[in-house]
Amino acid sequence: MLFRRHDAIYDYRRMQRIPANEARTMTETEHSPANDDVAAIEAFVADTQFRLHQLMKAKGVSRAELAERLGVSKARVSAMFGGNTNLTLQTVGHVLHALGERGVLASPAIDARLRELKAEVAAAAAEQDTGRLVPTE
Numbered sequence: 312m313l314f315r316r317h318d319a320i321y322d323y324r325r326m327q328r329i330p331a332n333e334a335r336t337m338t339e340t341e342h343s344p345a346n347d348d349v350a351a352i353e354a355f356v357a358d359t360q361f362r363l364h365q366l367m368k369a370k371g372v373s374r375a376e377l378a379e380r381l382g383v384s385k386a387r388v389s390a391m392f393g394g395n396t397n398l399t400l401q402t403v404g405h406v407l408h409a410l411g412e413r414g415v416l417a418s419p420a421i422d423a424r425l426r427e428l429k430a431e432v433a434a435a436a437a438e439q440d441t442g443r444l445v446p447t448e
Contacts, residue, residue, distance in 0.1 A: 356396075356398060359398060359403060360391070360392050360396075360398070363391075363392075363403070363407075364392060366407075366410055366412065367410065370410055374388045374389060374392075377406070377409060380410075381405055381406065381409050
């Protein structure tokens, strides 16, 4: 299963990143508005599987060891990384916790809004520190 993301193609069945110039590109028949919704969901699931696999590699955790930490069979862990598995947020949370990590949902829009809120809070705190009143609307 290949997905284009930024400057590369990701082959999630092999859990590897392929430079865009080495991979085939999507044809017009493969990319259509009718397929966009399904493709976006599949890409998200595959990207999540890929990232979890990369985290396991970075931490030196095998699928067998992850299965032991999760209290599930090795077959269940293999299924989590299979192409037809729909991981729940709970499952992703359990895997991240078993790997000593914490998950955070992120997107460019969410990140931008969080930066705005942090700036507003910092400005309000600075105004309180100077003793000025903060106008409310």
